[in-house]
Amino acid sequence: MKKIAQSLIPQFLSCVGGAMDLFVPVRMSGAANWGIWDKNRTVDLDTLKTVKSPKDVFFPQCQTMYTVHHADAGYTIDPMKLTSQPFCVFGIRPCDVRALTVMDQVFLAEPEDTFYRARRENAILLSLACHRPAQTCFCSVFSIDAAQSDGADVMMWMIGQDLWLEGQTDKGNGFLEQFSELLEDADDGACVEEEKESIRAITRKLPYSGLSLEGWGEGRTDEKFDDPNWEQLSDACLACGTCTFVCPTCQCYDIKDYDTGHGIQRYRCWDSCMYSDFTLMAAANNRTTQMQRFRQRFMHKLVYFPTNNDGMFMCVGCGRCVDRCPQSLNIVKVIKTMEKGREEEQA
Template identity: 60%
Template sequence: MYKIARENLTALFQKIAADQELYLPVRTADQVNFGVWTEDADVDLDTLKSVKSPKDVFFPQSETLYTCIRDGKKLKVEPEALKEQDFVVFGMKACDLKGVEVLDRVFLSDPVDSFYAARRDHGTIVSMACHEPEETCFCKVFGVDAADPQADVATWMIGDDLYWKPETEKGQKLTENLADLLEKADDAGSEAAVGEEQEKIRTIIEKLPYSNLSLEGWNGDVLMEKFESPVWEKLYKPCLACGTCTFVCPTCQCYDIKDYDTGHGVQRYRCWDSCMYSDFTMMAHGNNRTSQKERFRQRFMHKLVYFPANNDGMYSCVGCGRCVEKCPAALNIVKVVKAFQEEEV
């Protein structure tokens, strides 16, 4: 294990960014989101969660797939180049790491999404343990350990020092490149410091209001039972169909493909979409979910039933709590699970 003083982190960031891109939490207009590091970036490692998850480092909110160029009567198709530059994502929390694992199940399964795969191949993730989880967090429910975030490199901010532990070959390579800045930590002392920090984090988590939320009755075997439940009729009505929940979620992977007329041809691009929108999956004959109740139900059935049914029991929720914080109508996955529990009592 290694460590580096907080006051030397800027030098660490400079060293990383010297030969590859560096993404980390940056404060802009009083909001923290993952962005590219620059010399004048307002880096914020103390805010627990970014507004959006950092999933767009691997699955951008919008990206060009290919361009069709018209030259008289000739038409040329130019595919967009895949990611070729190495990059580092610094400061991802355990819930967001689990979110990437969910996205891997989607985009790295056959047929493999080449754009996503290229970014995963070139990306190195440096995680950071959650120093003080908040009331909206419920990652423990989905088997996520906020105190021990598994990544290429795992880190813990303890006092004025950042403890650094490489976990994979990518992590070891990054560590070797930063050897002149990282101090070899005393094994016994550093393990004790990290162990004490982990115990504090887990103690906080045990006291959070949603940490013991029960998922009993939710799995891939209850499709029709949950689908036909009258509970949805009571739950969906306050929903504004704004899509906020899907845009801040670390695991939502729905996208639309659109064409943009450049005047000299067409750019085909994809962009995030939301199952909460009335025009989602719109086809020539219309939409197959014609009511907001159906769209609301789709979101939560996918998280808690459809996805685990097709992915060895893995839920498509990581308990980050962003939907709990951001939904303007106070609707979220916790409320859905509790509503079904009350109905079954």
């Protein structure tokens, strides 16, 4: 176990940022979002949830895949270079670490996404426990521990005036060794155990901690697809796509070409199943109403994905959609409404 005084964190980040790319939550325009560390930026480790999740670091919102140049003898294709150097993601929360495991099921399945794999392999994840989980958090429903992320290379806890760090993988231990100059050896961390217990106690009392997933998951397609509740649930949806853009597990994208004047860039950018032109084909559109699109999003997260991925849900309970939907529609509302319908049916 290591620790560092909070007052020395800027110096520590400066060392790390000087040696490799360093992604941190930064304060910009009154909100916290992920960005590359720079000494002029304000690092924000206090805000629990960044507006957008760190999925941007692994699956950028907009990413050039290759550029085509016209040459005398025809065309040349310049693929984008893959990430080949280690980089650090500092302060990622346990739910967002789990979200990467969900994304792995998609991007690392055959045929695997080489851009994503290169970034996953080179990333060093330093996860920060959630000192005070928010009222809209429900990660525990998906068996995520806000006090301890097993998928991170280093786990961190902010306790009083100190940041405690514990290496969890060879990569994490190597990182702590590399930047050991500012870190001090700490005792067995009794205060870390207390902190974990405190976080778990808060988590148990959160309003959505008792949310039941009974009735969702593998093989529930027939049961849920024609549920009459979809109509009224989706009625107020504006199709703005906010829920999909802030979600750490939504991973749909579109591919487009752009003429730069010096070549054609083929790029991909996030898309949303909530949009009316999503997967629009020349022959037809397979989801013509907002109800169908709305249903697709939640069926994918709560039924189709677990059906195809050994029961793994495509939600980590981060609560961003609960915080951000302008119409107060979200996955919690869907689960609760359907659950109520189920209870009434069984009564």
